[in-house]
Amino acid sequence: MTQWKCSNCSYTFGAETVPDQCPSCKQACTFSDVTCYIPDCGGPGNIDPRLMGKKDKPINE
Numbered sequence: 470m471t472q473w474k475c476s477n478c479s480y481t482f483g484a485e486t487v488p489d490q491c492p493s494c495k496q497a498c499t500f501s502d503v504t505c506y507i508p509d510c511g512g513p514g515n516i517d518p519r520l521m522g523k524k525d526k527p528i529n530e
C-alpha cells in the first residue's frame with residue numbers, strides 16, 4: 470500500500486491509488502508519495518520521515 474500526503478492539509482493515509490479527493494479536507498488536492506521503501510523506516514506500509522520533511526513535489530498535477 471502506498472502512503473500519500475495531501476499537499477493542502479498534510480494529511481497522510483494509505484491507499485492503493487490516489488483518490489479524487491483528500492479524505493480529510495475533501496479538496497481535489499495533489500498528493501505526494503511518502504511511502505517508505507527502505508528498512509530504516511519500516512518498509513512499505515510505513516511513512517518515510519525523510520519524505521515528510523521535504524518540500525512537496527506533486528506527482529499528479
Ligand SMILES: [Zn+2]
Pocket residue numbers: 475476477478479480491492493494495496498
Ligand atoms: Zn487534504
